[in-house]
Amino acid sequence: MxxxxxxxxxxxxxxxxxxxxxxxxxxxxxxxxxxxxxxxxxxxxxxxxxxxxxxxxxAVPLAANDDMPAGEASAPARSWSRLATATGLAGLLTLAAALVLALLPHRPGSQTWQTGDRAQSLAMADGTRIALAPRSLLTREGDHLTLTGDAVFAVPHRPDRTLTITAGELTVSDIGTHFDLRNDDGTIRLTIDEGQVRVAGARLARALTLMGGQALAFDPRTAQIVVGPARAGATGDWQRGQLSYRDTPLPLVAADIARYGRGPLRVDDAIAQQHFSGTLRLGTGHDPAQDLARLMALDLAMSGHGAVLRAAHQGHGAGSTAGRPSD
Amino acid sequence: MTRYAEPNGKQDLQCDCAGGIPSPCHGPASPALHHGLPVPDAARTGGLRAVLHDQRGAILRFLAARSGSADLAQDLFQELWLRLDNADQGPVANPVAYLMRAANNLMLDYRRGELRAWARDAAWLVSDNPAMQAPESLADPAPAADDMIAARQEAALMRRAIATLPPGARRALTLHRFDGLAHAEVAAVMGISRSGVEKHIAVAMKHLRRAVMDWGEASSTASVSQSDMQEPRHD
Known part of the structure; x- marks a missing residue:
């Protein structure tokens, strides 16, 4: 034309x-x-x-179909659900409804976002973007956020504002970066993709500054903190339909699988000290719990409250401590 | 005669005037208007104003072609002159290109103003989205509130245009432009190839440009009929 x-x-x-x-x-x-x-x-x-x-x-109404006039919402909604089926979990995660955290500094009170089976993307008026993982909880009071579960943050640095995020015992501040923060019953994992953050905690001897490419793990039982290199692409890997680990304690892997996979997964105490390295795939056609069991030569048993990972009885030998991505 | 190019034609434009009018000259300003035409004063010979004067024909011709109106071109040229006057500036590598760019930005600002005025008057937009009827913004006639309303109306226009995009194009555009994902990341999230993402975004941009062009037609027609209505009547 x-x-x-x-x-x-x-x-x-x-x-x-x-x-x-x-x-x-x-x-x-x-x-x-x-x-x-x-x-x-x-x-x-x-x-x-x-x-x-x-x-x-x-950013808001685009993803939230229910914000649109009825006539316009129905057709896209149908195609989106088709798309979701086609692209599996990775698709579903990003199809989640978006919300705006209206950043009104003078408004008192708090806001809470809780996700179920689906992730939710949040956009703040100041440009901060948050991808809240499934089965996670985020609350906000002014410039202070509290996280349980997993979220990926993209925060533009602004010297005039002091955004802080509390996850368990740790507080992350001085943020101008892209990072993934996870809080599983007080066990904290933080992976910095770009920029830097400051991490403080009551039981830490001093505050730490973490740079892009670094990762942190905090164990609340021992108050031990481990800082090491981040796995390339590990930040928000769940958004891409996979979970990647390097030498990660099994209970943490299981917590992730419970969040992104098919429900509760417990780790038997006898193997709780084992670590896993490798990549698990999420989404249609993948059962990360079974893949993990196979990679580590463990048994996956069903119990009343979901699945349990435990040492294999016979024929498999001892559980391996490292897996490989399976394809 | 038109002469747009720099005399040596080789210098790169160093200035960054994305936000409207750049500021080229030093020193106090004393605009010398002569028959409505700017004339450079002695202190500024060699400055941007001298260039503006020297390039008057070329810049007016450009503005007339950009705006489709010789009168509007004259108005914008005067505006450009006045803004240079108020500006405090450093050296400019390629003054002609700098001024053309500034003229181009002025024209874009003008079109955007037309669009805003039209959008603000369009009742269907306000009734379209309850969020836009925030009473505090409608009650307050202050310029800031006016800007806020205009910004919301613009957002409402864009929202409508984006809502009618094909789903794939809309998703790719949203992930790329609003969620800040690179093309490769969009490809990973959508489970398609990079070239697929580029095609989606090209479709989206084409669609949005057509929409903006339609609004442009409507808004310039509206502003013409509005100025007709403001003509004094002599009975």
């Missing part, structure tokens, strides 16, 4: 103007050659500007 051709040409001119490579003489001649060209150029440039400027306001 003619309009499309003009719009494509206008987009090319806009790209050159933006990149400061435009020949203004040639641009003027193009504009003069057809009165529709200037309109098309306006449309291209304004579409970019509006997308950028409206992003904070738009």
């Amino acid at each position: 003619t309009d499309d051709i003009i719009l494509d040409a206008a987009a090319q001119w806009h790209g050159q103007v933006t990149a400061s490579t435009v020949d203004w003489d040639a641009f003027t001649l193009w504009l003069e050659s057809d009165p529709r060209n200037a309109r098309a150029y306006d449309a291209v440039a304004l579409a970019e500007t509006l997308l950028d400027d409206c992003a904070p306001a738009l």
Whole structure:
């Protein structure tokens, strides 16, 4: 269609103007050659500007179909559920409803978000984005967040604001970064993708500063904290339909599987000291609990309250302490 | 004659004037308007104003082509002159390109203003979204509140346009532009190839540009009829 051709040409001119490579003489001649060209150029440039400027306001209703007028919501909702089936869990996670944490500094009171089987993405007015994992709880009072479960944070650094996040005994502050924070009954795991954060706690001798590429694990029973290199791509790996571990205690792996997999999973005390390294896949056609059992040569048994991982009785030998990604 | 290019034609534009009008000259301002035309004063010879004066023909021609109106081009040129006057600036590597860019930004601001005025007057938008009827914003006529309403109306327009995108294009656009994911990450989340993501986003952008173009038609028509209505009547 003619309009499309003009719009494509206008987009090319806009790209050159933006990149400061435009020949203004040639641009003027193009504009003069057809009165529709200037309109098309306006449309291209304004579409970019509006997308950028409206992003904070738009992030919400885009994902939350129920925010749209009824006539518009039904068709996308149907296609989205089809899409969800097609793409499995990774799709489902990002299809979750989004909310805005209206960052109104003077408003008292707290807000709470709790997820069930699905993740939820939250967008704050200041540009902070949070992907709250399934079966997780996040509360907010002013600039203070409290997390139980798992969430991936993308927080723009702003010196005028002191966002802090409490997870169990630890408090994360001085944030300008992208990171994944997990709190499983007080056991804290923190993986920094970019930027840096400060971590403090009552039982820590001093506050720690963690940089991008570092990971932290805190065990509440011993108050031991371990800082090491992060696995590449580990931040928010659940969003990509997988869970990756390096030398991670089995109970933590089981807690993740319970969150992202098919319900409660307990680890028998006899093997609670074992560690796992490897990648488990989530979503349609994958049972991470069974995969874990197979990788580590353990038994997966069903009990009243879900599944239990325990040492294999016969024929398998001792449980391995390391697995490999299975495909 | 038109002469847009830098004399040596080789310098790169160093300035960053994305936010509207850049600020090129030093020193106190004393605008010398002559028959409505800016004339550079002696102190500024060699400054941006001198360039603006020198390039008046080319910039006016550009603005006329951009705006589709010789009158509007004159108005915008005056605006450009005045803004240079108020600006406090450092050296500019390529003054002609700098001024063209500034003129282009002025024109975009003008179109956006038209769009905002039109959107604000469009009752269907307000009734469309309850969140936009926040009483405090409607009651307060202060400029800040006005801007807020305008911003909401713009967001409402974009929301409607995005709501009608094909699902894949909408999802890719949302993940990329609003969730800040790179193309490769969008591809991973959606379970499609990178080139698939690029196609989705191209479709989305094409769709949005068409929508904005339609609004542009509507808003410029609306502003014309509005100015017709404001013509004084002599009975």
